[in-house]
Structure formats: C-alpha cells, structure tokens
Amino acid sequence: MNVLKPNQRATVYTLLERGSTQREIARITGIDRKTVRSYQRRWQAGQSNSPGVATGPDAVGAQIAPPRPPASPPASIPVATSLCEPHRDFIEAQLRLRRNAMAIYQDLVDSQGFAGQYNSVKRFVARLRHKEPEQFDRLSFLPGEEMQVDYGEGAPTLVPGTDRYRKPRLFVATLRYSRASYRCVVWKSSQQVWAELHERAFRHFGGCPQYVVLDNLKEGVIKPDLYEPELNPVFAATLAHYGVVADPARVRDPNRKGTVEHAIGHTQATALKGRRFESIEAQNEFLAHWEKNWAAKRIHGTERRQVQAMFEEERPHLKALPLLGMQYFDEAVRTVCDDSCVRVDHSSYAARPAAIGSKVRVRIFAQRIQIFDLHTGALLRSHPKAERPGTVVLPQDERVFNPSRETRLILRQAGQIGEHAARLCQLLFAIEGRVGQRKLWGIVGLVRRYPARCVDTACAQALEQGIYSYKRVQALTESLFADALNAIEAQAGGDPVAPTTAVLTQQHGLIRDAHEYGDLFAHAAATATTTATATAATTHTTTQGGRA
Missing domain, CATH: 3.30.420.10 (Ribonuclease H-like superfamily/Ribonuclease H)
Known part of the structure; x- marks a missing residue:
C-alpha cells in the first residue's frame, strides 16, 4: 500500500465520512483507487497507531484528521449500486450466449431504456464474467502402468x-x-x-x-x-x-x-x-x-x-521384454493379377486364397513377404523373399492354365508374327500357365525392334533346340538380325567382318582439278568485294541527300 501524506489521509477520511465511493474519491483526489480501498479498510476497522498523542510524521495528520469512527461502519453510509443491477437477469442471459459488453450495452439502450454509460455495463459484465482459476486433478498411477x-x-x-x-x-x-x-x-x-x-x-x-x-x-x-x-x-x-x-x-x-x-x-x-x-x-x-x-x-x-x-x-x-527385437517392414497395397500372384520388386508371389482382381496388403520384410486380407487383416500367405528379380514363387498345383482374355490377345499377336512364334507361345503357356504370360509379352514385344521374320525364325530355332525361354529367343533374334545386316553389307561390296581404315580417293571422274577450284574461289572473292563497294557508295549518297 502506498503511504499518503497527512493532508491526503485527512481528505480521504473526510470523504469517506461523507459517504463518497472509492471511485469518487479517486477522481477528486487523484489517488489510485487501490490505495483508497486500503485506507477505507483501515478507516472502517478503526485501527490507530497509538491511543495517545501522535508524534513524528503522523502528528500533523492527528491534529487535522477527525476522530476515528467505531469498528463497525455506521448504518447510515450508503452503498453504491450499479445502474445495471435491475437488468442483471438480461445481462446474464446474454453472457450465456457469449455476447460481448458492447452488444449487451446496445441492446439495453434499444430495448430496456438503459440510461447509463457503456463503462458501467463493461464493469458490470467484467464482475459477472469473473471465473475461478482452472483446476486440474492430480492423477496417481501404479508402477509400470x-x-x-x-x-x-x-x-x-x-x-x-x-x-x-x-x-x-x-x-x-x-x-x-x-x-x-x-x-x-x-x-x-x-x-x-x-x-x-x-x-x-x-x-x-x-x-x-x-x-x-x-x-x-x-x-x-x-x-x-x-x-x-x-x-x-x-x-x-x-x-x-x-x-x-x-x-x-x-x-x-x-x-x-x-x-x-x-x-x-x-x-x-x-x-x-x-x-x-x-x-x-x-x-x-x-x-x-x-x-x-x-x-x-x-x-x-x-x-x-x-x-x-x-x-x-x-x-x-514392468513387463518382460521379448527375446527377439521387432522386425521392421514396408507395407503396400497390391492387386492380385490374373495368375493369382502379386508383384513385389519385379517378382511374383502366390496370393491364394485371395481372389483374382482383389486388393491385398503386403508386408515386405528383409527376408520374407507376408500377404494379408485388406479388410479383415487375416494373414493369407507368407513366402521367403526372392533373391533375384523375376522369380516366381508359386506352387505348380496353384498355377492357372485356362486362358484369359489377355492370353488370347497375346496368342493372336504371336500368330501375326508367324507360325513358329504362335506355336512357341502356346507351348510356354501350356507349361507355365498364366504366370508365364510375362514371357509371352516379351516374345511378342521383340517385333518392335526387329523384323517379324527374324523373330519367327528365332522361335523356330528355339523349338528345335527344346529351349522354351524368352531370353533364348531374344538372343537368337539378335544373332539373326546381325547376320542379316552383315549379308546386306557384303552384297554392297563392304567387308563388315574385318573393317579396314578408310582411304581418301584422289582420282575420280567427278573430282575436278585443284586449279579449277582455285579460280572458282578467286571469282567468288572478287564478286563479294565489288558488291560491298557498291553498297557503301549507295549508303554514302543517301546520307548526303538526307543532310541536304
């Protein structure tokens, strides 16, 4: 509490005796309202430093200040009442709607005939909005919980x-x-x-x-x-x-x-x-x-x-730890292909009993692959992870051999290449089923880079050798295509097998003598010089005419 001078204390006590409110005293004296409140409490309690004659700094105040009132305030002192008090119910209802003080003040003036100021409403609303500090319960937990x-x-x-x-x-x-x-x-x-x-x-x-x-x-x-x-x-x-x-x-x-x-x-x-x-x-x-x-x-x-x-x-x-640590994985959603497999890192893994065309969740561990049902989360299959791309992990009794629309499309394209290509593709499908369709697509796709005749001939040689493999057909096709290019170059007079260093031809019917090329270059240079001189003269004449 700030300590007031004796004359200020006397003024405050006099105004309090006359029934002035704290706000009025603060406005008249210029003293902070909190200080006025503190001295009001002392005045009401009737506290005094000494029952005898005051000495020291309080001596002047004791001579000026009126006698101390009794401990309890007189009943005649009026109590200040806010102008908003008659409208308390209305204001509380508006506060429950989370409206601010300005909106409430405007409604009071418009609908309730309120004659006070906005500050009165603001102070009244602030008192109603006073909340107790938020409390939190202290929770207790068991060991290891x-x-x-x-x-x-x-x-x-x-x-x-x-x-x-x-x-x-x-x-x-x-x-x-x-x-x-x-x-x-x-x-x-x-x-x-x-x-x-x-x-x-x-x-x-x-x-x-x-x-x-x-x-x-x-x-x-x-x-x-x-x-x-x-x-x-x-x-x-x-x-x-x-x-x-x-x-x-x-x-x-x-x-x-x-x-x-x-x-x-x-x-x-x-x-x-x-x-x-x-x-x-x-x-x-x-x-x-x-x-x-x-x-x-x-x-x-x-x-x-x-x-x-x-x-x-x-x-x-604490609960005991498991003997083995967690084995981490990557998870992805895959669609079961028409060969009843899912593709993971360019390898195929059996997914039955998942239906063809359905989606499954695949977990990819470091050493194994697990396939789960997408909706129930049940484990469907578990396979060791393939070491090489292109590996097919599918038991023979689970292979699908009935042709699908994709199979018919591949065989039709193979028939357009040639008889031997169609026969080889049919044998491959009969041996491997739908899972071998990737090899069929590879054989059919060779016609994008090589002639169909080379591909068909390579298929014929593969049939004769008894090697039914896309890699074998690709190697034979490349060899046949290279032989065909060598034969074409040999017919043109070249030697593709042992290429020699190129030799410049000095004498030929189409090659003129060197002095003829010299005369041609000299004539071209003289013509260029004459043209440049004429252009400069024309430019100079035009400039002179413009200045004139």
Whole structure:
C-alpha cells in the first residue's frame, strides 16, 4: 500500500465520512483507487497507531484528521449500486450466449431504456464474467502402468557435410510413476524411426509399461479419433510385439501428457540450453550422461523422492521384454493379377486364397513377404523373399492354365508374327500357365525392334533346340538380325567382318582439278568485294541527300 501524506489521509477520511465511493474519491483526489480501498479498510476497522498523542510524521495528520469512527461502519453510509443491477437477469442471459459488453450495452439502450454509460455495463459484465482459476486433478498411477512420449527440439548440432548448425528432433519417453526418462535426438522422423525410438526406450528401461500415451502426430496416429484412433501399421505392430497398448491423447489436450511435456522443458532449459554439438552422436552421449548423473539423482518436486529410487521401485513391475527385437517392414497395397500372384520388386508371389482382381496388403520384410486380407487383416500367405528379380514363387498345383482374355490377345499377336512364334507361345503357356504370360509379352514385344521374320525364325530355332525361354529367343533374334545386316553389307561390296581404315580417293571422274577450284574461289572473292563497294557508295549518297 502506498503511504499518503497527512493532508491526503485527512481528505480521504473526510470523504469517506461523507459517504463518497472509492471511485469518487479517486477522481477528486487523484489517488489510485487501490490505495483508497486500503485506507477505507483501515478507516472502517478503526485501527490507530497509538491511543495517545501522535508524534513524528503522523502528528500533523492527528491534529487535522477527525476522530476515528467505531469498528463497525455506521448504518447510515450508503452503498453504491450499479445502474445495471435491475437488468442483471438480461445481462446474464446474454453472457450465456457469449455476447460481448458492447452488444449487451446496445441492446439495453434499444430495448430496456438503459440510461447509463457503456463503462458501467463493461464493469458490470467484467464482475459477472469473473471465473475461478482452472483446476486440474492430480492423477496417481501404479508402477509400470503408463509411459508418456513426445517430440521436442534438441540443441544446435552440426549438419554432416556442411558448416551450419540445425536443431534435431528430441524424443523423450517418461515413466509416469517414477518420472525416469529416456532421451534421444534424431535428424529425421518417420513411421519406422518413431517405432524404433519406442523400442530403444523399452530396452533402456529394461521392460515395457502397460500402455503408452502419445500425441496425435502422423508418425504414430494416421487418423485421430476419441474412441478408435487409427495407428500407423509399423508403430502398431511394434507395440503389439512388445505387448503395449497405445492411448493417444485427445486432440488439443496436452495436459493429458503433462509429465513428458515437463520433461522436455526440463531437458531443454537445464541440459541443452546454450550448448552446441559437433555430431548427433555427441549430443546423445551427453544426454545419456546427464540423465544418469543428474536427472535420475534429482529429488522430484512433487513426490519429494529421488527419481532413481522411484525407478528401482517401479522396475520389477514392468513387463518382460521379448527375446527377439521387432522386425521392421514396408507395407503396400497390391492387386492380385490374373495368375493369382502379386508383384513385389519385379517378382511374383502366390496370393491364394485371395481372389483374382482383389486388393491385398503386403508386408515386405528383409527376408520374407507376408500377404494379408485388406479388410479383415487375416494373414493369407507368407513366402521367403526372392533373391533375384523375376522369380516366381508359386506352387505348380496353384498355377492357372485356362486362358484369359489377355492370353488370347497375346496368342493372336504371336500368330501375326508367324507360325513358329504362335506355336512357341502356346507351348510356354501350356507349361507355365498364366504366370508365364510375362514371357509371352516379351516374345511378342521383340517385333518392335526387329523384323517379324527374324523373330519367327528365332522361335523356330528355339523349338528345335527344346529351349522354351524368352531370353533364348531374344538372343537368337539378335544373332539373326546381325547376320542379316552383315549379308546386306557384303552384297554392297563392304567387308563388315574385318573393317579396314578408310582411304581418301584422289582420282575420280567427278573430282575436278585443284586449279579449277582455285579460280572458282578467286571469282567468288572478287564478286563479294565489288558488291560491298557498291553498297557503301549507295549508303554514302543517301546520307548526303538526307543532310541536304
């Protein structure tokens, strides 16, 4: 409270005795209304420094100020009432509609005959709008029950191969019971990186919680939903492998994972503030050192216990880790071709019992291929991954041999090439079925680069040799085409087999003598000189005429 001079205190006490309001006293004296309120409380309470004669700075004020009133204010002092009080119900109804003070004031003037000013309405609305501070319940969790995860920004780190610094992404996973955390920085994030970071956190803690609370970022949640959120498949498979359930927080509700939010802020403000690192590995090494020597040994402000001690208490309650780590994969949607296979990396894999023309989900691991039903998610087939492109992983008893419209189209085009090409294509289809149609398309496509006669002859030779292969037909066609070109050049007098160095011909009936070419060049030069001189003279005459 500001200390007023004796004469100012006397003025305030006099105005209070006359029943003036705080606002009127502040306007008359120029004293801040808060100070007036404080002195009004003292005046009403009847407090005094001494019952005797005042001395010191208060002596003058004691001589001027009137006697102190009794402890309770007299009943005759009027209480100021707002002009908006008769319209309280109307104003409260408008506030429930979320209307502002200006709109309410305009309606009061138009429909209620309000005679006051806008400031009266604004002050009255401000009192009605007064809200209690928002309160949050403090939640308690069992050991090993919940883990919260989120991304933040790390410290500036040197970008490899450049001389500039950039902030990587800071991943923090915090156990809710003990507040123990795992911290790691990465340059880029993706669905697989997000899943790998969770796996590292599980390995760091030596066990898995019951569920993990995450934000609705795209690496973890494809489609946010309060009841059935859609997780990205790699992240969902990783959590299923470790027996953990995902619990995405409600959209725009960061307080649900306030523990990890606080952990990120603590890391940025304490561990990484003002630091720079020369590599991402150096920053991760520093974070591990800081977590072990400082963050884990701190006394938590709410629990009043050491974080490491609480983690040792929580560790036995974490679920055991599986023996094998997560095997990551790429996922894609494929259409089952008419040979009952799906194409993955230029290889064919059997997809039965999926119907021809239906769509399936394919998971591509490092060593195997899995095919799932698109709607039910049931596993249909599993195959070892082919080592070479073009491999067909299809049992003989599952091959389809009845011709389709595509088969008839290929055989018709083969018949247009020649008799032998048609016969070879029919034999290939009879041996391999629809899965061999790719070879048939290759044989038919040779006519785009080579004559049909060469292709048909190559098919005839392949039939004689008993080698029914597109590669064999292609090699024979190239050989026949090269022989045909050599024969054409041989008929023209050339020697395509042993080419010789070109020799310039000096004597021929069409070649004139050298002096004739010299006379031609001299005549052309004289003609060009004469033409240039005439052009210059004409230009000069025209210029002179223009000046005249």
